[in-house]
Amino acid sequence: MSAQHPDDMRPVDLFDEGLPVLPDQTSDDTDLGWGEWRSDSNVSRLLEERPPHWD
Numbered sequence: 001m002s003a004q005h006p007d008d009m010r011p012v013d014l015f016d017e018g019l020p021v022l023p024d025q026t027s028d029d030t031d032l033g034w035g036e037w038r039s040d041s042n043v044s045r046l047l048e049e050r051p052p053h054w055d
Contacts (some may be wrong), residue, residue: 027033
């Protein structure tokens with residue numbers, strides 16, 4: 001006869017939608033993580049970086 005541990009009888013939900021084990025992207029893998037500020041729009045950046053022959 002074998003003794004059963006209480007955890008052996010505990011139901012386990014294999015489809016638990018709780019917090020992810022690992023995030024999809026870490027905070028240091030973003031523009032802010034690299035110390036760069038990111039604006040809401042790329043328009044100003046694109047206008048600043050356009051080639052001189054576009055004038």
